[in-house]
Amino acid sequence: MTRAIGRLATLAALLGACGPMEPPVGNDSGVAMDTGTTPVDSGPPPDVVLPPSDGGVLPTVAAPLFVRSITFNNMMVMLGTVAAVTDNAGTSAFFGSMGMRLLRSGALLASNAEITTWRAAATVPAVLGTGTWTIAVDAMGRVHRVRPDNLFEFVGDRYGVAGMSVRWVAHGGMNYVGFASDTHLSIADGMNTRRVMEGPFTAFGASNNFFAGVSTDRVKVLDAATGRLRTWNLPGATAVAVDAMGKLVVSAGPVLWVEGAEGVLQGVFRASAPITSMIRSGPRVWFVSGRELGTYAMGRVSMTSNTMLEMNSTLSPASMDEVWVLSRAAPRRYAADTGTQTPEAIWRATMQPVYATYCADCHFPGMGGQLPDLSTYMGWDANRMRIRNSVVNMMAPVMPPRGMFPMEQRTAVDMWLMMR
Ligand code: HEC
Numbered sequence: 001m002t003r004a005i006g007r008l009a010t011l012a013a014l015l016g017a018c019g020p021m022e023p024p025v026g027n028d029s030g031v032a033m034d035t036g037t038t039p040v041d042s043g044p045p046p047d048v049v050l051p052p053s054d055g056g057v058l059p060t061v062a063a064p065l066f067v068r069s070i071t072f073n074n075m076m077v078m079l080g081t082v083a084a085v086t087d088n089a090g091t092s093a094f095f096g097s098m099g100m101r102l103l104r105s106g107a108l109l110a111s112n113a114e115i116t117t118w119r120a121a122a123t124v125p126a127v128l129g130t131g132t133w134t135i136a137v138d139a140m141g142r143v144h145r146v147r148p149d150n151l152f153e154f155v156g157d158r159y160g161v162a163g164m165s166v167r168w169v170a171h172g173g174m175n176y177v178g179f180a181s182d183t184h185l186s187i188a189d190g191m192n193t194r195r196v197m198e199g200p201f202t203a204f205g206a207s208n209n210f211f212a213g214v215s216t217d218r219v220k221v222l223d224a225a226t227g228r229l230r231t232w233n234l235p236g237a238t239a240v241a242v243d244a245m246g247k248l249v250v251s252a253g254p255v256l257w258v259e260g261a262e263g264v265l266q267g268v269f270r271a272s273a274p275i276t277s278m279i280r281s282g283p284r285v286w287f288v289s290g291r292e293l294g295t296y297a298m299g300r301v302s303m304t305s306n307t308m309l310e311m312n313s314t315l316s317p318a319s320m321d322e323v324w325v326l327s328r329a330a331p332r333r334y335a336a337d338t339g340t341q342t343p344e345a346i347w348r349a350t351m352q353p354v355y356a357t358y359c360a361d362c363h364f365p366g367m368g369g370q371l372p373d374l375s376t377y378m379g380w381d382a383n384r385m386r387i388r389n390s391v392v393n394m395m396a397p398v399m400p401p402r403g404m405f406p407m408e409q410r411t412a413v414d415m416w417l418m419m420r
Contacts, residue, residue, distance in 0.1 A: 249285045
């Protein structure tokens with residue numbers, strides 16, 4: 001697995017830290033104003049990059065992804081159905097049907113049930129002074145910040161989006177905070193608010209000063225530092241993110257597309273289920289495909305097997321390169337396990353359950369057991385070739401010889417075999 005990820009994160013931090021500074025413009029009251037009545041769209045024509053082909057024959061098997069479920073709610077605090085979550089300096093803020101609930105070190109720190117329907121939330125640079133704010137968008141599309149006393153304060157006017165029905169908000173690097181409605185995306189930089197992209201949009205992503213929006217047939221990416229807008233035609237686009245290097249990653253149905261050289265979108269992977277949610281957290285872009293989690297990092301696609309997410313789960317970035325998974329059930333938090341595991345631990349996590357369910361009836365150790373003995377890691381490691389032939393390639397003798405063996409399980413065995 002990828003040890004180099006730590007280095008990539010450092011590089012990304014470095015790139016972020018020395019990006020171009022925008023000169024402050026006009027108005028130094030610190031209060032943002034909507035100065036961008038002319039959308040960038042209607043200015044110089046954006047680069048329209050040719051539509052990609054259908055991706056052709058793409059890999060359908062990803063490298064195995066191991067995730068650890070992170071405990072964040074030791075005291076089992078009721079959170080209700082959570083619509084949005086943010087992390088800010090060790091405190092997680094959950095916005096949902098029970099209002100806002102703040103957890104710190106696994107326990108309830110504070111709550112505010114004044115508003116119980118929410119659309120979005122983010123940790124963003126404060127408009128005035130230094131530090132960060134936790135802001136959240138209610139069901140009417142109004143933007144509130146959480147004050148130090150945990151009361152809500154309406155801040156839409158401070159960001160120049162008071163009249164906008166906001167659906168999505170994110171910090172996109174530097175001082176850039178993006179606010180999207182059903183029809184357009186505006187970016188506030190602490191001084192001004194510019195209307196930069198025209199929708200309609202169904203999903204957004206932001207990172208490294210880039211803001212991306214997708215509608216059903218196209219993807220737009222704005223470089224907030226230069227104002228350059230690019231558009232790709234991509235029928236069926238579903239989810240989008242900007243990776244740690246500032247490159248576009250976008251899905252259309254089950255296919256994952258990545259911005260390659262010269263800005264050309266390249267298909268890199270075809271998942272078995274549509275990709276429905278995508279975010280960047282640290283060095284990885286995380287996505288949901290069916291009930292599994294996937295990552296894209298350093299040109300490599302990895303996917304879990306057996307994570308069993310709720311259907312239609314959505315992702316939100318968490319601190320420490322982790323990811324929040326939101327659904328109608330309780331929120332979950334995961335971290336990628338980056339290769340500190342022994343081969344045997346990996347086998348126990350991935351293949352032992354397969355063995356127990358599908359092989360143990362016959363391939364047990366000792367008297368009456370069919371050889372090879374597959375009850376241990378050693379048994380599997382010593383028979384890799386034969387397992388590949390019989391289980392993955394389904395060559396005689398095909399294993400298991402009878403009964404159901406779902407295709408996902410064959411794929412899981414394939415992924416395990418590929419790890420070495
Ligand atoms: C119903 C009993 C049964 C089950 C269940 C079963 N096997 Fe087998 N397996 C056999 C028998 C019988 C043979 C010997 C077949 C032969 O040599 O023709 C065999 C042989 C094999 C071999 C050696 C193949 C070769 O090239 O000689 C492998 C590897 C193997 N099984 C793997 C598995 C795996 C992995 C599973 C579970 C996913 C599994 N088997 C489930 C009965 C079973």
